[in-house]
Amino acid sequence: MSIYVGNLSYDISENDLQSVFADYGEVKRVYLPLDRETKRKRGFGFVEMSNDDEEIKAIETLDGAQWMGRQIKVNKAKPRD
Structure with missing residues (x-):
């Protein structure tokens, strides 16, 4: 499973995003x-974590949170068609 993270600041780095999601488990890829x-x-952006439980916890906690001056949208990523 992959996590979609929307409404991010254009100044964000992969390390910034990884550090936020690392609070909920092991981040495999950003x-x-x-x-x-x-x-x-x-x-x-997209974040992949080591297991589904960690991803679910991150989605539930971070969806709608204020980060870097923006309210971020966090949900399960939909597969590309």
Whole structure:
């Protein structure tokens, strides 16, 4: 399972996101997509954790939380079509 994290600050780094989710368990991977044209971060990212229980706890706790001046959206990522 992967976690979608939206409404992120454009100044965020992968290390910032990893440190927040590390409070809920082992973070396996963090990915912040870049815009193809501007090479800027797109304001959302994905986090993978070591097990489903840790991911569920992180989603329940962080969804709607204020972080870096923004109310972040955290939920289960939907698979790409």
